[in-house]
Amino acid sequence: MLPPLRPLVNDHTSAQLAQWCVEQGQKSFRADQIRRWIFGRRANSFDEMHDVPAALRAKLAEHFDFFAGEIARHQVSKDGTEKLLITLRDGEQIETVLMREETRRTICVSSQVGCAMGCIFCASGLNGVKRNLTMGEILDQVLRIDRLLPLEERITNLVVMGMGEPLANLKNVLPALETLNQKGGMGIGARRITVSTVGLPEKIREFAKVGFAYNLAVSLHAPNDELRTQIVPVNKNIGIAEILKAADEHFEATGRRVTYEYCLMAGINDDPAQARELVKLMQGRVAHVNVIPMNPVASIDCQTPSQPRTQAFVEALERGGIVVTVRKRKGADIDAACGQLRISAKKDEAASVLPVLQTAP
Incomplete structure (x- = not known):
C-alpha cells in the first residue's frame, strides 16, 4: 500500500x-x-x-508538497496555444491549456479527473469521472502555466472549462477561485473568471450566492430537450427550462450576462432551423451565445461543420437579434480539446506494453 x-x-x-x-x-x-x-x-x-x-x-x-504532480507532456501549437498533461501524485492525469490572444493570456483549468456528464462530443468523459480535484490541484495548474510565461507576462483571464463539471466540485473550486482573485494570490478580477457548467440548476443558484461576480457559461448545445438529451445525457433529468430559470437567477443576483455555449456538430445541431429555435429560447434574456465549431476527436464520431454551414447558423442567430460570437479554433494540432491529450497518453502507454503482453508466456 x-x-x-x-x-x-x-x-x-x-x-x-x-x-x-x-x-x-x-x-x-x-x-x-x-x-x-x-x-x-x-x-x-x-x-x-x-x-x-x-x-x-x-x-x-x-x-507539505509544493506541486501537485509532474508535467508529463507539454505541447505547443503553431498558434501559440500551449497544453500541459499533468500526472498527479496518485497517478491520475489532468489537462490545462494556455490560450494567447493579443494582450490576453487565458488559462483553462480542469476541476475533476474525468467527467460524469457524458457529453457525446467531449473526450473528458469517455472513461467517466475518477474524483474531484482538491483546491491545491486546481491552483497547481495555474502555477504551472504561470511559470511558462516570460517574466513580463501574466495570466489575465481564467476559465474553468477543462476536464470535469466545476459545479459538481464547488467545495474546492470556490476557494481556488477566491485565492486566484485575492491580491495576495494571482489578483485575477472576478469579471475575468468564467465557470462553465453543463447546467445543474441548484448548483447554479449556489454559485450565484458566493458574493463574487464571476461569469457563468452554460453548455447548452441544443435548442430543445429531445436533442439536448441526446447530446448531453444528464439533461434527461433536468430539462432546458429549469437550466434557463436558474441562469436567469444568476444574472439577477450578479448582474453578469450569461454565456450560452453551443458546440456546433455537423448534421447534429447545425441546421439554421435549430438556430431559429435557439433564438426563441434566448429572446428576452440578457445573454450571449458562443458558437464553438467542434474540435474533432479521433475516438468520437462527431465532425466540424463546414465554414458556410457555420456562417449560416450564426447569421440565423444574428437575424434574431442574438449577441453571438464564434470561438476561434485553437490548438487543433496539439489535441487541445478537453481530454484529448490524456486519452492519447493512455493509448501510448498501452501501446508501449502491448509487445510485452503479446510475447509473455
Missing part, C-alpha cells in the same frame, strides 16, 4: 496557512510572504523563499 500523500501547501487558504504558521511558533504574516513567493515571484520550491526563516522553510518542506 502506498503511503498517504502529504498535504499540498495550496490546499490551505490564506487564513489556514496563517494559522499553521502560528502553530509553528511563527508570526501570521509569514503566510503572506509564502504566498507572495508562490503566486507572485514564481518560486518552484520552499528553498527559494529567502526572506522566510530557514526554520520555517524546513517545516514547510517537512509538512
